[in-house]
Amino acid sequence: MTDDYQISGEYLHLLSEPAWQALGTPVAEALRGASGAATLLDVGAGTGLGTEVLAGAVPDGDVVAVEPSPVLRAVLLSRIAARPDLRQRVTVLAGDALGVDLPDRLGAVLAMNMIGHLSPEGRRLFLRRVAERLVPGAPLVLNLQPPAEPTSVPFEVFAAVPVGRHTYEGGGSAEPSGPDSVTWRMRYRVLDADGTTVREDHAAYHWHVTASEVLLAELAEAGLVGEVGPLDVVRAVRRP
Ligand SMILES: C[S@@+](CC[C@H](N)C(=O)[O-])C[C@H]1O[C@@H](n2cnc3c(N)ncnc32)[C@H](O)[C@@H]1O
Known part of the structure; x- marks a missing residue:
């Protein structure tokens, strides 16, 4: 699974x-x-x-x-x-x-x-x-949750949360992927205290609007x- x-x-x-x-x-x-x-x-x-x-x-x-x-x-x-x-x-x-x-x-x-x-x-x-x-x-x-229709959503950072000397940042954008769905493409970053990227991950998921x-x-x-x-x-x- x-x-x-x-x-x-x-x-x-x-x-x-x-x-x-x-x-x-x-x-x-x-x-x-x-x-x-x-x-x-x-x-x-x-x-x-x-x-x-x-x-x-x-x-x-x-x-x-x-x-x-x-x-x-x-x-x-x-x-x-x-x-x-x-x-x-x-x-x-x-x-x-x-x-x-x-x-x-x-x-x-x-x-x-x-x-x-x-x-x-x-x-x-x-x-x-x-x-x-x-x-x-x-x-x-x-x-x-938006979008209510299968439309594009431009990339936006949703949240940035500090833990220790790192900040965890999550954002995403969406593109239509069917008559009633979008695909969300998410980007996750772990940032160091000086703003440099320590790690970056990506995930995509199908979402029915x-x-x-x-x-x-x-x-x-x-x-x-x-x-x-x-x-x-x-x-x-x-x-x-
Ligand atoms: C964005 S998370 C929200 C988690 C939590 N309800 C919250 O609001 O913080 C979506 C959740 O739905 C779960 N999920 C995905 N497909 C599902 C399904 N077919 N039946 C039940 N839960 C599902 C995911 O594993 C995940 O935990």
């Missing part, structure tokens, strides 16, 4: 922290209605930045974090293990959104920064899988009512 995050896995946690400083509050807010009486699920948990928000939103619930990438799972597991409160109640599963066995009842589902990894058919199947398991009032929380009205229609098809909130965080609950 190949690991899409084999190269970027080293950088992802560090470079996602600034984005999660902004996402934490809107995601916690969107998780209102989550129920600790059923399983709290984080799909494509990555290094666990969202898992922590989910666990914090429902302090007594059992959390399942699903992560297909072995590199990211190693970071996730070590971060969970280092937190005595989380290590009691977060179970890490090696699996993906469509193949993982799901519990019958879900008290909330988080799927942040991952929906573009699923094809349109996969996305609809995923929405159905979780919709039929969410207990009444429990939210599915995910987000939309989704316009908000398309996603809202697919949520409705799955029996959910969705709304788009701050920072394009989408909250959906089962239609009463």
Whole structure:
């Protein structure tokens, strides 16, 4: 099995922290209605930045974090293990959104920064899988990421984070690669204190774009009512 995050896995946690400083509050807010009486699920948990928000939103619930990438799972597991409160109640599963066995009842589902990894058919199947398991009032929380259409995105540095005398920098650009997808080309650099490049890595990944009205229609098809909130965080609950 190949690991899409084999190269970027080293950088992802560090470079996602600034984005999660902004996402934490809107995601916690969107998780209102989550129920600790059923399983709290984080799909494509990555290094666990969202898992922590989910666990914090429902302090007594059992959390399942699903992560297909072995590199990211190693970071996730070590971060969970280092937190005595989380290590009691977060179970890490090696699996993906469509193949993982799901519990019958879900008290909330988080799927942040991952929906573009699923094809349109996969996305609809995923929405159905979780919709039929969410207990009444429990939210599915995910987000939309630009571009909404298959268009070019010029190169931009997303984040630069210092650790020791190095600064870790991540950036990328995107090009259309199909009727509903782009290919992101990422560049990661480790810079020394004087700005010279110590190391440079590149990674590319396929990303399915989704316009908000398309996603809202697919949520409705799955029996959910969705709304788009701050920072394009989408909250959906089962239609009463
Ligand atoms: C950009 S990362 C986001 C990680 C984390 N949710 C966050 O927001 O920090 C995308 C995540 O989706 C995961 N992923 C990729 N394909 C997936 C699939 N088919 N099912 C579930 N997760 C998947 C990746 O391994 C990665 O952890």
